Amino acid sequence: MLDLFNALPEMILLLDDQFRVTWFDRLMRHSFGWKRKKTLGKPLDQLYPFSEVDLPLGRDGNAPICLHMRSGAIRCFHVELISYRNKQKIVRLSEPGQQLKPETQQREFVANASHELRTPLAILGGYLEQISVDDHATVWSRPLEVMTLQKERMQQIIDDMLQLSGLEQAGERVRQETVDVPELLDECLQTHAILAKKRDQKLTLKLDRQLLLRGSTQMLRSAFSNLIINAVKYTQKGGAITVRWEQDGAVAQLSVQDNGPGIPKAAQKRLTERFYRVDKGRSREMGGTGLGLSIVQGVLQAHGTLLEIESGKGSGSCFYAQFPANLLLSRG
Numbered sequence: 001m002l003d004l005f006n007a008l009p010e011m012i013l014l015l016d017d018q019f020r021v022t023w024f025d026r027l028m029r030h031s032f033g034w035k036r037k038k039t040l041g042k043p044l045d046q047l048y049p050f051s052e053v054d055l056p057l058g059r060d061g062n063a064p065i066c067l068h069m070r071s072g073a074i075r076c077f078h079v080e081l082i083s084y085r086n087k088q089k090i091v092r093l094s095e096p097g098q099q100l101k102p103e104t105q106q107r108e109f110v111a112n113a114s115h116e117l118r119t120p121l122a123i124l125g126g127y128l129e130q131i132s133v134d135d136h137a138t139v140w141s142r143p144l145e146v147m148t149l150q151k152e153r154m155q156q157i158i159d160d161m162l163q164l165s166g167l168e169q170a171g172e173r174v175r176q177e178t179v180d181v182p183e184l185l186d187e188c189l190q191t192h193a194i195l196a197k198k199r200d201q202k203l204t205l206k207l208d209r210q211l212l213l214r215g216s217t218q219m220l221r222s223a224f225s226n227l228i229i230n231a232v233k234y235t236q237k238g239g240a241i242t243v244r245w246e247q248d249g250a251v252a253q254l255s256v257q258d259n260g261p262g263i264p265k266a267a268q269k270r271l272t273e274r275f276y277r278v279d280k281g282r283s284r285e286m287g288g289t290g291l292g293l294s295i296v297q298g299v300l301q302a303h304g305t306l307l308e309i310e311s312g313k314g315s316g317s318c319f320y321a322q323f324p325a326n327l328l329l330s331r332g
């Protein structure tokens with residue numbers, strides 16, 4: 001149990017019913033230079049640096065305190081007192097900025113940075129739109145075109161990053177609405193039909209129109225749309241794409257199958273990593289961000305399932321997911 005406390009990022013100590021120290025963790029030892037012999041059994045408010053501050057020992061709860069560390073620095077903490085068995089008290093010191101785990105801090109940083117980048121980019125985009133090529137010599141027409149394209153790319157990356165961080169924050173709290181999957185897939189297909197037509201591809205839907213799902217329409221729209229646009233983008237001109245939504249025993253399966261170039265086995269494991277692309281050049285050329293399948297995986301996880309891939313170099317790809325029986329609904 002005490003070993004467990006040692007593994008925590010906060011400083012922890014234990015007091016008896018007279019507020020005498022009976023145990024303290026490694027972080028305390030390092031931070032305050034405490035020795036066991038000189039410390040154990042002493043009242044906490046007589047031990048430096050706690051002797052310098054007002055400790056709210058009498059009651060459970062939270063209070064801020066600033067302490068002198070062995071290094072000479074002063075650091076501020078939240079001190080929390082928690083009653084433990086036989087009138088003992090657990091004292092927990094945590095630093096406000098340190099409360100979040102590193103990965104949580106990193107996620108928050110990405111979310112905040114993406115959010116902050118949106119405004120300057122929107123302003124740049126606004127000016128770019130106003131600069132009409134007609135007003136300028138033709139030498140500017142190509143740079144303006146490139147700048148607009150790059151602005152759109154940055155916009156897409158920021159939107160995708162924000163969507164990903166939204167997914168992480170949503171965690172388990174997925175909206176529980178009735179999702180009309182066949183209607184949603186019709187809509188996704190219509191959205192991407194223009195590009196598919198340009199690429200002379202055949203898009204086919206095979207849907208069980210009675211089969212609905214419990215979850216978030218908005219999230220699932222984004223996931224299905226990403227899978228379909230990928231099939232269109234990465235399948236050669238004249239290729240064929242089939243989207244299926246059907247019951248398979250107790251579960252429901254969504255699949256997007258194409259007869260495109262396929263994905264080598266080694267790359268398949270990495271597809272849902274952020275910014276991972278099998279063919280970087282092709283992805284950029286098609287306006288990809290490398291975040292699409294991470295978003296798909298996030299959405300599917302929030303709906304109790306995972307993205308699966310059947311593919312091989314040269315033999316097309318099938319991206320699919322099986323939704324659990326407890327999320328299935330039927331029309332009417």
Ligand code: ADP
Pocket residue numbers: 226230231234235258260261262263271276277278279280283284287288289290291292293294317
């Ligand atoms: P991107 O924005 O680059 O499309 P994704 O995360 O959606 O990013 O996909 C990651 C990579 O997986 C793509 O860059 C592409 O190399 C590969 N990929 C995704 N879908 C397919 C597909 N249907 N066929 C072949 N490769 C694909």
